[in-house]
Amino acid sequence: xxxxxxxxxxxxxxxxxxxxxxxxxxxxxxxxxxxxxxxxxxxxxxxxxxxxxxxxxxxxxxxxxxxxxxxxxxxxxxxxxxxxxxxxxxxxxxxxxxxxxxxxxxxxxxxxxxx
Amino acid sequence: xxxxxxxxxxxxxxxxxxxxxxxxxxxxxxxxxxxxxxxxxxxxxxxxxxxxxxxxxxxxxxxxxxxxxxxxxxxxxxxxxxxxxxxxxxxxxxxxxxxxxxxxxxxxxxxx
Numbered sequence: 671x672x673x674x675x676x677x678x679x680x681x682x683x684x685x686x687x688x689x690x691x692x693x694x695x696x697x698x699x700x701x702x703x704x705x706x707x708x709x710x711x712x713x714x715x716x717x718x719x720x721x722x723x724x725x726x727x728x729x730x731x732x733x734x735x736x737x738x739x740x741x742x743x744x745x746x747x748x749x750x751x752x753x754x755x756x757x758x759x760x761x762x763x764x765x766x767x768x769x770x771x772x773x774x775x776x777x778x779x780x781x782x783x784x785x
Numbered sequence: 786x787x788x789x790x791x792x793x794x795x796x797x798x799x800x801x802x803x804x805x806x807x808x809x810x811x812x813x814x815x816x817x818x819x820x821x822x823x824x825x826x827x828x829x830x831x832x833x834x835x836x837x838x839x840x841x842x843x844x845x846x847x848x849x850x851x852x853x854x855x856x857x858x859x860x861x862x863x864x865x866x867x868x869x870x871x872x873x874x875x876x877x878x879x880x881x882x883x884x885x886x887x888x889x890x891x892x893x894x895x896x897x
Contacts, residue, residue, distance in 0.1 A: 712887050715884055728884070767883070773831045776828030
């Protein structure tokens with residue numbers, strides 16, 4: 671099992687460009703998440719999904735859109751990239767939201783730089 | 786408003802020493818408290834977790850201590866090793882209704 675995979679691993683964008691980050695999981699998890707990690711800020715939740723076809727906003731959703739058309743995939747889109755979106759992006763998945771089902775499995779991350 | 790406050794931001798410990806990282810929370814509805822470990826260039830991974838019905842949970846050299854009345858929980862790493870050097874995140878969730886809320890992380894360096 672590959673677990674949680676993310677593509678691409680690195681990307682450099684110019685301000686105003688758009689891109690999509692892809693997350694895939696092969697564990698049949700219902701729940702998927704997108705986080706951003708910035709120095710001194712910890713992990714901040716951007717958007718999450720509680721199942722195929724559903725999405726919900728997290729702590730820092732502005733400037734991002736997501737889609738969950740297939741259970742195994744969760745896409746994060748930046749329509750018009752800004753330097754403030756320079757960050758490391760992590761995708762995660764879990765069986766559920768409760769107790770022991772809540773363990774989140776993280777991907778290896780995507781390092782995005784917006785110039 | 787930060788729901789889970791973690792301290793210290795960074796920590797340097799001698800090999801063989803005890804590393805202690807603390808977290809505090811305000812939301813009394815939180816009922817699941819995990820710790821995640823992240824090595825450089827990798828995603829975080831679950832290290833150990835506790836529910837509020839126990840005051841302590843131990844797994845090898847790693848122990849969570851939980852104080853419900855003080856709304857605090859801490860991670861203790863006994864006999865710290867250079868291989869424990871990583872960033873540690875505490876987190877919390879409530880009744881399975883919302884995703885985990887993470888602390889800001891502690892960068893631990895264990896020096897020989």
